[in-house]
Amino acid sequence: MREKTRLVHGYTGIDQNTGAISFPIYQGVTFAHPALGETTRGFAYARADSPTRQELERTLALLEHGTRAWAFSSGMSAISVFIKLFEPGSHLLVSEDLYGGTYRLFTEIYGKYGLEFDYVDTSNLEVVKAAIRPNTKGIFIETPSNPMMHVTDIRAVSEVIREAGGVVAVDNTFLSPYFQKPLDFGADIVIHSATKYIGGHNDVLAGALIVRNEKWIEPISRLAMSEGGTLGPHDSWLLLRSLKTLSVRMDRQQENALHLVEYLKKHPKVEAVYYVGDPEHPDYETTLKQTTGYGGMISFSLKSGEKVPDLLKRFKVITFAESLGGVESLITYPMVQTHGAIPVEMRERLGVNEKLLRMSVGIEDVEDLLEDLEQALSI
Ligand SMILES: *Cc1c(COP(=O)(O)O)cnc(C)c1O
Secondary structure (H helix, E strand, O other), X not given: OOHHHHHHHOOOOOOOOOOOOOOOOOOOOEOOOOOOOOOOOOOOEOOOOOHHHHHHHHHHHHHOOOXXXXXXXXXXXXXXXXXXXOOOOOEEEEEOOOOHHHHHHHHHHHHHHOOEEEEEOOOOHHHHHHHOOOXXXXXXXXXXXXXXXXXXXXXXXXXXXXXXOOEEEEEOOOOHHHHEOHHHHXXXXXXXXXXXXXXXXXXXXXXXXXXXXXXXXXXXXXXXXXXXXXXXHHHHHHHHHHHOOHXXXXXXXXXXXXXXXXXXXXXOOEEEEEOOOOOOOOOHHHHHHHEOOOOOEEEEEEOOOOOHHHHHHHOOOOEEOOOOOOOOOEEEOOOOOOOOOOOHHHHHHHOOOOOEEEEEOOOOOHHHHHHHHHHHHOO
């Protein structure tokens, strides 16, 4: 079955019990045992496993070319489970340009439990090699990175880290499995904030982990079940429904993004545009090697940040709000929103300053988006 068909049909397709085209929401938490040590379909208690979540997890595993997936109540909950695979004293490399919440979770929370983190430019292989220490146990890559859109060569970095005996995790939130499948390029673990493109409608908070190597199944299942951050049946169903339109949404978001990039690059008030699908992007060749599309995320910096507070009030179609990946176009001011948790010096060095804006392009009529940018930028 081809990708777009798989997205529409999911793992099971038609429900075996009822013939329902839409996989049912099994709201039950506890399941009857026919006899001691027996279950009807492997289910006992919903924290460990539940039917609607299982259908979602099996679908996600297929889409990412993995063997097993787990769905969580948020992206952060998924990342929290991932990080507990490591013993105190472990050193991890992390993309320096990344979602601020991940930085906060690692440094503020897990730093206290004896884990060490080094934030490096993972799009530079030499930098990655030089940062490896004897106790390096893994790397956490965001590609494309948030918000500067650096692209990490997943295959090259995976080879280097694997040789050092480490685990490779890729946060695939920005492209979704529709455009990028990190497990095919040597990554061990894929992470999603399913709140974004997978959910796609700004109405579900969810996360996921997906693996290929079966050695991860037992430790991750144990963590997920023990901690209990697993996703509920209704939200699991919303994601199953969302996945059916993932290809249509992302194709349109990308098409709109390409138009907006062209417009922004010519705008006299715009200093630079960061979009991985721009042939002038420094990592464009790497993007072509490992993705089947560019997605709908654009960052751009203005020549002056002075008028940004006024500018943000002027948008009428595009909404000034955090988050991304939904059908509605959103504009974010990373310095104060998504990256507020990053220390000022680090932010400034990366280019996340008062001039930088990030746009998550939706599926609206592109003419309305262009007109809205035109009038907002005209101050
Ligand atoms: C939003 C986001 C997260 C966190 O996910 P939540 O679902 O908000 O918990 C992690 N990584 C990236 C790249 C994100 O955009």
